[in-house]
Amino acid sequence: VESSVKVVRSSTGRAEASDAGALERIASGDVSALGELYDRHARALLAFVSRAIGPADAEDVTHTVFVRAARLAGTYDGRSSSARSWLFGIAVKVLQERRRSFRRTVRALVRVRSTAPSATEPMFDARNDIEKALHSLSEAKRVVVLLADLEGFTCDEIARMLGIPVGTVWTRLHHARRELRNSIEGSS
């Protein structure tokens, strides 16, 4: 995993300069540039989203991320961050919106039919103990630990993506790691 993370980083490093150009072309209406951006980042994004919320909705979320990226391409500032970080930031926001929408739906269902929230949570088919442990975390903690320990983003970058203070990111990461360890140790 360490090596794969490094490979991802080096490949995106080469792509950063052309990401800015692609986003500029997207902003001017060149839809083919969106295809280039997609080819560079879609696999990583889809994998991240799939791990964060499960594979069922991952494609829809990734679709939303790229459509929104096309709309916001004109606002991209290539000097402040890479397109990878920018795209992951959009993905994190879409996940937050989805979570809020899901909560509203659950509340409405509870009001209407007295359905227990747990009964409406999406089912996730864990393939091993680590995946099971990961999905025992809350989505907010899961997203932070995935961004930090799998995607290799710094706490500052994660704080910017989530729009929260960096201290909150540290706290979530600390608790997420501890819960993850406890869960694995408990299961073993």
Added chain:
Amino acid sequence: VKKPTDDSARELLAGLPDARVDDVALRRLRQRIIDSVTDDSPKVTSRHRWRAVTAGVVAASALVGGALMILRHHQGVESPALARVSSANGSPIAWTRGIDGKTEWVDLRDGWFRLEIAPHAADRRVILRTPDGRIDDLGTVLDVQIAHGRTTQVHVQQGHVQLWLNVAPGLVLGDGETWASPAPVPPPSLPEASPPGIPAPASPAGLTAPSRHKVVRRAALPQPDASEQEDAAYLAVIRLLRSSHQPEARAAAEDYLRRFPHGFRHDEMHRLVDSPRPSAVKETRDSGQNSP
């Protein structure tokens, strides 16, 4: 809270199975995204461009036309025509203009107008049309007030005009003269000026009811509003009745009914107009006495 530095979670997550991302799904998603963005982005074709240009031209024309109409109706505009129309007191005015051959007509609908008619050749005419008649310009500057569909006042500042109103046919007004419609408050001296039985002096233009019109040499004054005018007309009738001027009171009542057909004292005025005429009775009696 200190920044967490342990790498144990990283090592743990290394044991995660690969995310289930297959190439077919990725290609399908790519096409979906491209289609969505293409559908959202507006396609600018030459047809669209022409439509936009046409719509812009139409909108601009409508705006300019609307602005001109508003200016014309509310402030008056200078035109190559002979008559310059504006508001005499700054209030809104409603009017239209037309030129038919050598005759220029100006329809005055409502408001207090200042009309300045440029000196013009004898074969050109300017006719001011009011709801209840017309005013022929003879080269002049004048103010015309129109309210509730009738001419209420004409003041000539310079030159001459000839009124052809329903109630003042053929009356000529000169410099500084004002014609006011049947006065809201008849002057107390009216009986003395036109005592019963003595015919009122005919106007040069053949005014048929001089006692109900007045030409005064004074500046135009603001007119009271309709309710005040109605009250004043009613009080004038009452005053004439109390001073035993029955014929004048009846004439004033008729005037009230004509001016305020739906007035508050309509019934009362009607009764007065329909009441037997003393003079007629007297005439009958006189004729009866004179008959063999």
